[in-house]
Amino acid sequence: MKFTEEHEWLLLDGDEVTVGITDHAAKQLGDLVFVELPEAGAVVAKGDEIVTIESVKAASDIVAPLDGTITEVNEAIVEDPAKVNEDPMEIGWFFKMTLNDASDMDGLMDEDAYQEFIAD
Template identity: 70%
Template sequence: MKYTEEHEWLLVDGDVVVVGITAHAAEQLGDIVFIELPEEGATVSKDDEIVVIESVKAASDILAPLDGEIVEVNEAIVENPAMVNEDAEGEAWFFKMKVEDLSALDELMDEAEYKDFIG
């Protein structure tokens, strides 16, 4: 897994990258009550605001971690946003994207670097 400074995790699965938010981010947000995901087929650029999350504490935007195309979204978390609080780094992934340049992942943090970052 790779991690961003915006508390997203990325898991490479072939030429597709699965993206979600970290357990740390979910804990900081508190009880999540609403999630709006991007459209499948949307082309996004790194740092585009593509997901809206609302919790009892705050509203946040999730930025695209890389350039690419959204190929699948996790409708289960739209129907049950609390899933993110329960399994942020597992079943509660946000979207899958086909990335133009997988080498861009090299610039992101690994798990040890992320733990130092949030430490």
């Protein structure tokens, strides 16, 4: 599992990556009340705003962590955004994507580096 400075986690499975927000981010946001996901098949570039979430505290955009193509979205969190708060690292995943270059994952933080990042 890898992590971004935008508090996203990425789990590589074969040539596909599952993406969500970290437990830390979910706690910071508070209770989610709305999630809008990209369309499967969308081609995205690192940094593109592709997910919109709203919580009781704020609205926020989630960016594409790397370049690639969205292959699947988690419709369950659109219907029930609270699933993200309940379990952001498992059932609360946002989307899956294939990467243009899997070696881009090498530039992301591992769990120890992420824990150090959020401790600051």
